[in-house]
Amino acid sequence: MPGTSYPTTQRRYLNDTYLYDISSTILAVEPMPPDTSAGSNKMPYFGLVIAETVFHPQGGGQPSDVGRVVGENGVTFFVDNVRVGENAIIYHYGTFQHEMSENEDGARCIPFRSGEKVKLEIDAARRRLHARLHSAGHALDVAVLRLGLELRPTKGYHFEDHPFVEYLGRLPADKGSSERLIEALTLKIQELIEEDIATELYSTSKAEAASILSGGVKDVAHFPEGAQVRLVSVGGNICPCGGTHVKSTKELRGVEITRIKTKKNVTKISYRISKEGKERQIS
Ligand SMILES: [Zn+2]
Structure with a gap:
């Protein structure tokens, strides 16, 4: 019931x-309150709390996973x-397949x-695409570092429609036009893909994390x-992150820089991610 406290959801x-x-x-x-938006199927809406989950909740610039939860008797919940609620409890919102x-x-x-x-079953193709879109944001950070640009990442949007990363700072005048930078960044990302750098995960204390990160506390x-x-660590650059990531930079084939605006x-x-890149099988 609302207000009831549950154990923190285990994020598998x-x-x-x-x-x-x-x-x-x-x-x-x-x-949950009924969905009255246009196009709603008016089916009763619920939020499931489950001990563990494979569903990534919306947050950190990443959209949520979608999928289904199937009960012992074959009852399906879409x-x-x-979303994440209080006390890091994850709520899975949706509708049951049949009228109750x-x-x-x-x-x-x-x-x-x-x-x-x-x-619990997620839409696997959507998960893979969103892991690539999100990891591409990390790869872009590495490309920015490798080009020596003094830009500090502050915000990421990794949805399929027009993903971007925002950086604090301006482009130095001596680095050329935005067209040349678009090309240079795309080449740096290409370099990372060829290098096939494995993604690494660490769980550590706040104090140790602060000492590891170049940005400090x-x-x-x-x-x-x-x-x-x-x-x-994606492409060799370490940062705190709760998103979903590819195993290696080689899975980022098809990532292209499209626009730079200050x-x-x-x-x-x-x-x-180019159409060809989206269709490419992950090897
Ligand atoms: Zn991440």
Whole structure:
């Protein structure tokens, strides 16, 4: 029920981007306000709390996974949105496949019960695409560093429609026009792809994370004292991140820089994965 405290959801996707399904236990099924938006199918909307999850919630510039949760009796719940609530509890929002029956009092009989074993399955193609789009943002940071640009990443948007990274700082005049920089950054990303650099994950204390990161303590200032910090190295550049990542930079084939725009002291670099790159099988 709303306000009830559940254990923190175990995020199984953190250690394996390519884990697409697991079995776990329903902790709660919370009815949500009806969706009254245009195009809604008006099916009752619920938020599932599950002990463990493979669903990446929306956040950190990444969209949420979608997929389904299947109960012991084959009852299917379609997950269309995943968010983090209080106490790091993850809510899986969506609808049941079929209309629910009603009991004698006219109340709906919710098909899942607390304690029931369920199977969670995500849309694997969407997961792989979003891991590549997000990891491409990390690769762009490395390309910026390798070109010696004094830009500090502040914000990432890794959705399929016009992904970008925003940096604090301006482009130096002696580095040439934005067209030449677009080409130079794309070449640096190409270099990273050819180098086939493995992604590495570390979980460490806040103090140790601060000493590892070149940016110092300000990179982890927002973590609570005593928290474990997840550090990720993509293309050899370490930063704190809770997203989903490719195993190696070689999976970023097809990433291209599309646009660079500076406004005041913020430089926005947009990128995409080419159609050919999207269709390429991950080897
Ligand atoms: Zn990341």
